[in-house]
Amino acid sequence: MAARTTLFMTPEETERVQRTAQDHVGKCQAQTGQLREPEDPKSLVQQAVGKSVMDDFAAAAFGLGTAPKDNSQETMPAYAVGCPYSPCTADLADLEPMKLSDLRMETHHRGRVISLRRISPVVKLKTSCWAVVQGEASDEAERLELFLHNSRNGQDMLDSGSIFLVKEPYYTLNNQGEPAIRVDHPSDIIILAYSDGPSSWRNKDSSHSSSVSKPASKCKEEGNAALGKKDYWRAHACYAEGLKSIPENENGTLRNDIYRNRSYVNLLLQRFDEAIADALSSLTNGADQEQKLLDAKAYSRAGSAAYGLGNFEAARNFFEQQEKLEPDNRLANINLRRIKMRLQEKETGEYDLKKVVGSLPKTQGRADVASFNGHTEIRESPGAGRGLFATRDIDTNEVIMYEKALCVVWSHDPEAFSCLTVDLRDNAAIRVFPAGLHKALVQKLMNNPSQIEGVLDLFGDYKGLGNKLHESDGRPVLDTFQIHDIIQRNAFGPGQQTEDEDISNASTGLWVRAAYINHSCVSNAKKDYVGDLMILRATRKIAAGEEITHSYDESSDYDARTAALKRTWGFKCQCKLCAAEEEDGPDVRKQRQKLEKEINTFLQKENPSQAKKVAAIRAKRLRQNLLDTYNEQRYKDLPRRALLGIEQWLQAALIVSHP
Structure with missing residues (x-):
């Protein structure tokens, strides 16, 4: 079955989608600064209960947990882009508390923070989720909506929490024209207290203030219990609370144990940066056998985290430390052999592709390999920003580079879905956008801030906070509008992976180094894929110093190709063939x-x-x-x-x- 890779919309459909988006933005702007009009809390809760019950009923009726797939453009979600706002970069200590009654329509309440308690079930939509929240006054309630970036490692954030802090809240109208506090940047919301279960929102006795500080031993105990239930984020929160309750100048077994446990949880959550830091913070550096074994475990976790980041040199050092403390550990020896292969791939570009293909499960395309940059460098390309250039002569059919994707979402992944975006900056141009990749990449970067600057350095129309890492309250700050534009201009589709793949769930990924390769219809390189490993080969001889190019669109129809390049990547090709x-x-x-x-x-x-x-x-x-x-x-x-x-x-x- 061939994938449907083109979206066909009549002029009437296009105009309707564009007009709906423009009308919504106009309606919001017309209400800028208006005082919030109070709504009846009971009515809001009833609305949320009714919608969530309908969703649960639909899921149960189909027996799949989700509604059946419908790939028509009529059901593809659509939303406007082009009205970005910056995330909050201030620490909580520098923000002034506010109440629901202080909210103003279509306003970003800079310098303010609001505490909210969830008092309804969560309504889950394709591109967002929302719930009713209560302010400090019991007679005040409002909708809290998390747009697109509403989950962490498969868990819905609103479902997970009961009390939230929203930094510099943005009050606007949702897509249904209803008032809501909207959160676009995950760094703008903090879970202050976790939910005790699906019905915990009914508990009217929970307080907005954080709970009384618990002893570190109690936090460790609760964290271990949550870990046993695979409630990883709650376990992480318990361990974090325990570490805060231990005085900074106090070292000891309990602190080391909590750091070691949190390192393991971070590994499960793929928070590799913090997993390494926690593992190293847990080291006892003791001489007795028990302490050596605990430190060996810590080095093993640090090595696994470094491997997950693709930092194979650091991973090798950590596993070598483990082997010194625990010479007979079989897994340490296996990991060191794996790392030796990765470093050889990275340094020589020699891959056992047959073995790599054989190791890929049918439902996963994530290859266990390293990237090889080959004889290439990134530098300025006249009239085309930065590009990739050869540093030596490259022969026809020679592999130029191998690159493993930083982030990829396959069509068979639950996260895979596309949306129509209406770009208000570009005459309301309609594009099909890989929203699933956007969610996955933002989550990956929030989990591993060491990878943020490499992505922010890529080209995007909206510059956001620039290309440097920003943090507040010890957490990375990420501008999701900036990431949207980077994905729009730099993501690739590796081709059809499953029979039911089409434009609505197309596989898409981000290969950071390959993103620097500029387009030419008369290109000198071609991409192939083994899972998420991109293989770039020369299609003709390339001279040292020559720019490496590949074709973003290989259509033989000049007019269709020119329109596609302009619509998707924002430029008109000036190559000799187009001329x-x-x-x-x-x-x-x-x-x-x-x-x-x-x-x-x-x-x-x-x-x-x-x-x-x-x-x-x-x-x-x-x-x-x-x-x-x-x-x-x-x-x-x-x-x-x-x-x-x-x-x-x-x-x-x-x-x-x-x-």
Whole structure:
């Protein structure tokens, strides 16, 4: 089954989607600064209960936990982009508390923070979730909506928490035209207290203030219990609370134990940066056997976390420390052998691809390999920002580089979904956007801030907070609008992975180094994939110092290709092939397109392995007719893409006729 990779919308549908987005933004802006109008808390809660019950009923009816897949554009979620706002960069200590009654419509309440308690179940939509929250006054209630970035490692944040702090709250209208406190940046919301279960929102006795400080031993005990129930974020919160309750100048077994336990939880949550820091903080550096074994465990966790980050040199050092403390540990020896292979791949570019392919499960495409940068460098490209350049001569078919994706979402992943975005900065241009990749990348970066600057350094239309890491309250601050634009301009689709993959759940990933490779229709490199490992090969000889390029769009239709490049990547190609095709003029291009359609019909009907003489004669005539649309002088040394299909057919038929 071929994937549907193109979205077809009538002019009427396009206008309706654009007008809906523009009307919504206009309605919000018209209410800027208006006082919040109180709503009846009971009515709000009833609304949330009713909608969440309907969602649960629909999920149960289909028996899958979600509604059945519908790939039509009518059901593809749509939202506007182009009205970005910055996340809060201030610490909580520098923010002034506010109440629900202080809220103003379409206002970002800078310098303020609000404490909210959830008093309803969570309503979960495709691009957001919301719940009713109460301020400090019991007669005040409002909707709290987390847009797109509403989960952490598979857990819904509103579901997980009972009391929240929202930094510099943004009060606006949701997509249904209802007032809501909207959170777009996950760094703007803090879970102050965790939920005790699905019905905990009914508990009217919970306080907005944080609970009384508990002894560290009690926090450790509660963290261990949560870990046993696989409630990893609660376990993390308990361990964090325990560490805070121990005086900074007090060292001892309890502190080390909590750090070691939290390191393990961080590994499970793929929070590799903190897993390393916690593991090293747990070291006893003791001489007795028990202390050595505990430290060996800590080094093992630090090594696993460094491996998860792709920092194989650090991982090797950590596992070597483990081996010194625990020489007979079989897993340490296995991990050191794996790391030796990764370092060899990284340094030499020698891969056992057959083994890599064989190791990939059918439902996962994440290869256990390192990246190899090859003989390349990133530097300025005249008129095209930065690009990737060869530092030595590269032969035809030689591998230029291998790169493992920083983040990839496959079509079969639950997170995979696409949305229509209406870009208000670009005449309300409609694009299909990999919202699932956006969510996954933001979560990955929030979990591992050491990887943030590498992503922020990529090109994006919206510059946000710049390309440096910002932190507040010990947490990374991430501008999700900036990440959106980076994904829009730099993500790749590795091709169809499953039979039911189409535009609504297309596999998409971000390969950071490959993102620097500029486009050319007359490119000198081509991408292939083994799982999430991108393989870039030279399609012709590349000289030292020459820029490496690949084709973002290989359509033979100049007008369609030009429109796609402008719509998706925001530029018009200036390569020699585009210049030649543009000079052809619309009449010649239309004639060529007509002939190409005729050829495609022929190719579908005629099998070259069973071709008769009359079919071969017709094929040669079709080829000549198409060839006549190309000006010989103008297309000298340039590819003639429309001829590819018929020439392959003739070559196959010739081989069959004259073995």
